[in-house]
Amino acid sequence: MKLPNYLEAKQRNAEETEYIYDKVEYPKNYFKNKKYFLKTYGCQMNVHDSEIIKGYLEELGFIETNDMNDAYLILLNTCAIRENVHDKVFGFLGRCKHLKQNKDVIIGLCGCMAQEEGVCKEILNKHKYIDIVFGTHNISDLPRMLIEHDNKLNINVFSKEGRVFENYIYKRDSKYTAWVNIMYGCDKFCTYCIVPYTRGKQRSRKHEDILKEINDLIDKNYQEVTLLGQNVNAYGKDSENEISFAELLDLVSQTGIPRIRFVTSHPWDFTDEMINVIARNANIMPYIHLPIQSGSNRILKLMGRRYTKEDYLILFNKIKEKVHNVAITTDIIVGFPNETNDDFKETIDIVNKCQFDGAFTFIYSKREGTPAALIDDKVSQEEKEKRLAQLNLVVNKYSLLNNQKLLNQTVKVLIQGISEKDDTKLYGYTDTMKLVNVKADKKYIGKIIDVKITEVKSFSLDGHIVSPSLIH
Ligand code: SF4
Numbered sequence: 001m002k003l004p005n006y007l008e009a010k011q012r013n014a015e016e017t018e019y020i021y022d023k024v025e026y027p028k029n030y031f032k033n034k035k036y037f038l039k040t041y042g043c044q045m046n047v048h049d050s051e052i053i054k055g056y057l058e059e060l061g062f063i064e065t066n067d068m069n070d071a072y073l074i075l076l077n078t079c080a081i082r083e084n085v086h087d088k089v090f091g092f093l094g095r096c097k098h099l100k101q102n103k104d105v106i107i108g109l110c111g112c113m114a115q116e117e118g119v120c121k122e123i124l125n126k127h128k129y130i131d132i133v134f135g136t137h138n139i140s141d142l143p144r145m146l147i148e149h150d151n152k153l154n155i156n157v158f159s160k161e162g163r164v165f166e167n168y169i170y171k172r173d174s175k176y177t178a179w180v181n182i183m184y185g186c187d188k189f190c191t192y193c194i195v196p197y198t199r200g201k202q203r204s205r206k207h208e209d210i211l212k213e214i215n216d217l218i219d220k221n222y223q224e225v226t227l228l229g230q231n232v233n234a235y236g237k238d239s240e241n242e243i244s245f246a247e248l249l250d251l252v253s254q255t256g257i258p259r260i261r262f263v264t265s266h267p268w269d270f271t272d273e274m275i276n277v278i279a280r281n282a283n284i285m286p287y288i289h290l291p292i293q294s295g296s297n298r299i300l301k302l303m304g305r306r307y308t309k310e311d312y313l314i315l316f317n318k319i320k321e322k323v324h325n326v327a328i329t330t331d332i333i334v335g336f337p338n339e340t341n342d343d344f345k346e347t348i349d350i351v352n353k354c355q356f357d358g359a360f361t362f363i364y365s366k367r368e369g370t371p372a373a374l375i376d377d378k379v380s381q382e383e384k385e386k387r388l389a390q391l392n393l394v395v396n397k398y399s400l401l402n403n404q405k406l407l408n409q410t411v412k413v414l415i416q417g418i419s420e421k422d423d424t425k426l427y428g429y430t431d432t433m434k435l436v437n438v439k440a441d442k443k444y445i446g447k448i449i450d451v452k453i454t455e456v457k458s459f460s461l462d463g464h465i466v467s468p469s470l471i472h
Helices: 006-010 044-059 083-102 117-126 139-147 207-219 245-254 272-280 297-303 309-322 341-354 381-404
Strands: 018-020 035-040 073-078 106-111 132-134 154-156 163-165 177-181 224-228 259-263 287-289 327-334 358-363 410-418 426-430 435-439 448-456 461-465
Touching (some): 035 044, 044 106, 044 139, 044 177, 044 224, 083 106, 106 139, 117 154, 132 139, 139 154, 207 224, 207 245, 224 245, 245 259, 245 272, 297 341, 309 327, 309 341, 327 341, 327 381, 410 435
Parallel strands (some): 035 073, 073 106, 106 132, 132 154, 287 327, 327 358, 435 461
Antiparallel strands (some): 410 426, 410 448, 448 461
């Protein structure tokens, strides 16, 4: 049994990153035709980790099911960013416990919550019916843990691992768009954030390995890659021999893949060189997610964000000026401990100044083990909820205004599949990452087509195909 430890997780040693290329050996089809149910919480990083988990499970012979009652393996890939996910996960596990009383089933928990000290202690004390727990650093242990499973709780979570795995196998969710991890972990230690503890120190993949993965995706006819990292534009800073994120972007652009995106950028690491590379390469999409978190300099300092409101505005305007037709979205936290009304007004002010295309807005969630969790917060939950509602009104106003600019315009849309809400329509995304629903033949799935926008809402657009002449 190996339990997580925040002190260990916080250590950033100077050891070289270890790159693992050798395949993990295990008997293929060991669980032939057994079913698995995998539920994923959280960010794109977790969604992508689930693609790795599915890759391993299907090599072991498992078949995916959407019905947990039908599953031999129930696995929750969890997120630690907010407290409410913690409650949802343990609520869900409670339901799994009942299933276990009547049948032979393996229950597993992995992902960021597994990296939390408190969660593993809670499992040991109250949820011994869980069979396997593994963390973000040892996904490749999953086949072994399942094969060796002996109906006893097995927690295997490493806090400090400086490894990059190049031996993963994936079952990608899409045949047209792919996540490509370029780095793991984060060294920024924003004071509210648990990620540097749950995901470990920053480790960049070698750019040759990233380019090889993208070239393989091109051979399989993928149309879009999203370069993924917790702090994607700090790429390369953890190694003297690695290139910068701007140089990497340039090389990825030269592969010729039609669309390139990247998430998530930190304003502090956003260089002029990056802006120039984005501006001059047509296949790097004019869409940037640039978290501001707060408009108050006092709060930004307490958050450890390393920029001021003024720095952010300068960067924002520079990107707007240089990158043609760019859309910028952001993340905003409301109710950081002791946020005053004046601090909040500064946040509303920056939203008014930037008129973001969209924003993910959240109420601050206290995460044990982070510096912000030690602040004695005097602001009531009710006040925070009031501020969030007020902020959302402003944010949604600008989302709609930005979308309205596209009315009657013709835009290029990468069609990704059938709309979940209306199966007579297909859905896809513009270069600026706006969701478009369009009535069109299924043969257009996976293609980039011209769509005329005929209806505009705050969070999506409707349109029709202008001409069937395809770009790809
Ligand atoms: S840069 Fe992002 S992932 Fe890293 S500590 Fe800050 S908020 Fe967390």
